[in-house]
Amino acid sequence: MSEPLQPFSPPSSFSSFLPGGVSSGVLAEWILYLVFAFWSLYTVVAVYHWLKYSHASWVALPAIAVHLFVSVALMAYALSGARIV
Amino acid sequence: MKEFELEPGEFVVREVRKHWFLFVTELLPYAIMAVIPFTLSKFLALSPSLLSYAAFFDFSEPLARAGLGVWLLVVWTGAWGAFTKYFLNVWVLTSQRIVNIKQRRFFSREVSSLFLSRIQDVTTDVHGLLPSLLGIGTIKAQTAAEDVEFVMPGIPRPEEMRDLILKYVPEDDSPPPTGV
Numbered sequence: 001m002s003e004p005l006q007p008f009s010p011p012s013s014f015s016s017f018l019p020g021g022v023s024s025g026v027l028a029e030w031i032l033y034l035v036f037a038f039w040s041l042y043t044v045v046a047v048y049h050w051l052k053y054s055h056a057s058w059v060a061l062p063a064i065a066v067h068l069f070v071s072v073a074l075m076a077y078a079l080s081g082a083r084i085v
Numbered sequence: 086m087k088e089f090e091l092e093p094g095e096f097v098v099r100e101v102r103k104h105w106f107l108f109v110t111e112l113l114p115y116a117i118m119a120v121i122p123f124t125l126s127k128f129l130a131l132s133p134s135l136l137s138y139a140a141f142f143d144f145s146e147p148l149a150r151a152g153l154g155v156w157l158l159v160v161w162t163g164a165w166g167a168f169t170k171y172f173l174n175v176w177v178l179t180s181q182r183i184v185n186i187k188q189r190r191f192f193s194r195e196v197s198s199l200f201l202s203r204i205q206d207v208t209t210d211v212h213g214l215l216p217s218l219l220g221i222g223t224i225k226a227q228t229a230a231e232d233v234e235f236v237m238p239g240i241p242r243p244e245e246m247r248d249l250i251l252k253y254v255p256e257d258d259s260p261p262p263t264g265v
Contacts, residue, residue, distance in 0.1 A: 028148065028151060032151060032155065035155050035158070035159075039158060039162060042162060042166070043162070045191050045192075046165070046166060046169050046191070049169065049173060049188070049191060050169060050173075053088065053173055053186075053188070053194070054172065054173065057172075059172060063165075063168065063169070063172070067161075067162075067165045070161055071158060071161065071162065074154050074157050074158040074161060075154065075158060077150060077153070077154040077157075078150065078151045078152075078153070078154020078155050078158065079151070079154070080147070080150055080151075080154075
């Protein structure tokens with residue numbers, strides 16, 4: 001893609017619902033952080049189960065590694081329009 | 086194996102999980118959910134009245150990208166969770182017993198054992214076209230107490246597993262070893 005990345009730009013009517021001083025881009029960023037926080041919690045719990053109950057299995061570590069790799073790639077994609085990237 | 090302690094002289098014969106085809110069918114909803122954002126815009130474009138909504142699925146827009154990324158992250162994490170559950174549910178056949186490790190959900194785990202010396206009858210049940218073609222079936226191990234039945238649904242090659250169980254069922258009436 002040759003076009004430069006654009007900042008978040010939700011519909012203009014959306015901005016009227018936001019409190020003063022909060023831009024839609026900042027709100028979208030915080031929603032993303034909230035989703036990532038839930039993801040982190042879920043992942044920690046799942047990894048705990050993998051390591052506790054499948055410690056002898058050769059599948060545990062590759063499964064965790066693939067999950068982290070794919071998830072981080074999707075997070076980077078989701079954040080690609082946010083200000084911080 | 087942390088879930089249970091092996092008795093002296095006891096060894097693991099085989100670990101069995103549900104057939105891979107059943108796992109794939111569990112993944113199907115996630116696969117459908119993953120392609121929805123890509124197909125929905127094409128369907129919306131077919132109707133002139135809904136054409137304006139197709140713009141929400143223009144993934145060159147940052148907000149649409151964020152939405153797609155979050156959607157795919159949720160779908161991926163759900164599918165990975167399904168794999169985790171699939172892998173943590175296992176039947177372990179040892180030389181002395183069958184151990185059923187059931188992971189219902191996170192922090193809900195049940196481990197039960199059936200000593201082979203208590204088994205009186207082992208039944209396999211393969212029912213339907215696909216299960217017959219793919220070798221998916223159910224094993225029921227019946228004990229002397231009529232109400233006690235150990236069921237292993239959806240396992241691959243049930244006949245082979247039944248033969249393996251019967252191979253390790255002791256022929257004498259020696260009492261089962263104690264302890265889990």
